[in-house]
Amino acid sequence: MGPAAERIPGGRPDGQAVIAGHGWYVRGTGDMQMPSGTWGCFYVEDGIGLRQSVGLAIEKGEQIKPTKIVGPGKPVPNYTVAPGPCSARSSNPTWGRSIWRSAGSTATRGAEEQEMTYYPDLSPYSYDQSSRDMLNVGWLSPKHGYSKGLVDERVVEALKVLCAAYENQMRGIHHCEFCDADRPFVFGGPTSNTKVLLGSAEIRVEGEDGTYYAAPNLMLHYMTEHEYCPPEDFCQAAVRAAGLEAAEELTLVE
Ligand SMILES: [Zn+2]
Structure with a gap:
């Protein structure tokens, strides 16, 4: 492909490249x-x-x-x-x-492994004792199908912010059962400089209607590496909780 005839100045706010032509x-x-x-x-x-x-x-x-x-x-x-x-x-x-x-993430190897518990998205949370009712999101297993699709980059950004302020450290390290990257991490937190191991803690967010969601932080890896598309309501809650500007729709299920 030759050089572009024209480049739209400013670019897209989401940084994605679009090749347009006939x-x-x-x-x-x-x-x-x-x-x-x-x-x-x-x-x-x-x-x-x-x-x-x-x-x-x-x-x-x-x-x-x-x-x-x-x-x-x-x-x-x-x-x-x-x-x-x-x-x-x-x-x-x-x-x-x-x-x-999709955003790439870096993975390292090693660590003790523990099988991830499977819960369907939006089922009642029961993994740990909790004083409030919560819904499960992102507890995937290769033995069960899961929702795939496009997720707005803002959701990934929001979860990176939120995963550094985790409430619930998990027992042991959950590795990814979909690939052999068994100790993925991200740099998260408000200034993106906190190294957070994925598979070690939960992300909890509250939706606008008061619904609480509990998700393993490994879901970030599922999203960036395995096409996982979390429920729209959860994505809205995460973006809002991280203080980012929401869009009408943040997910597109394949
Ligand atoms: Zn994986």
Whole structure:
């Protein structure tokens, strides 16, 4: 791909890169595989033109709901993007897509291991004695399916802030059962300089309606590495609790 004909000044507030152009699908070209860590978002059905106003909104990072999203490793039609300045018109369908990249996290190895307890999202919390009623979020296990999708970067930022002020240190270290990164960590807290081991404590947040949620801090790793999409209400609560500006929707389930 050659140099871009134009770059929108300022960039997107979320830092994501959007490659915009015109293109089409050549019959018989088959599928390609969405690269790891990359999401494809489609904003119109095949063969329908993407309105300029919608295209610009996507490029500027406004919250536009895709009609379809394709996660890493999933097949996607092998579209051809028109080279050079855009000249494709009428007969060629216009399409738009936005590439979202999930935040990477660093992992170290070692540590004693303990099997993670599984609870379905939004089931009543019972892992530990607690004076208040709480709902479970993010207690995943490879033996059970879980919700996958796109999560707004603000949720990751919020959880990084919140995980440094954990209430409930867990017993032992829970390693990730989906990969062999058994001691992941993040730099969290209000100034992002507190090293927090994931798998060692819980994150607890209160929603606007007074609902409390209890989540293992390992959920941050599930989100950034395993496409986990927590419940929308929990994400809203986390973003609010961290003092970040919320959006109408913070999650898109695949
Ligand atoms: Zn993992």
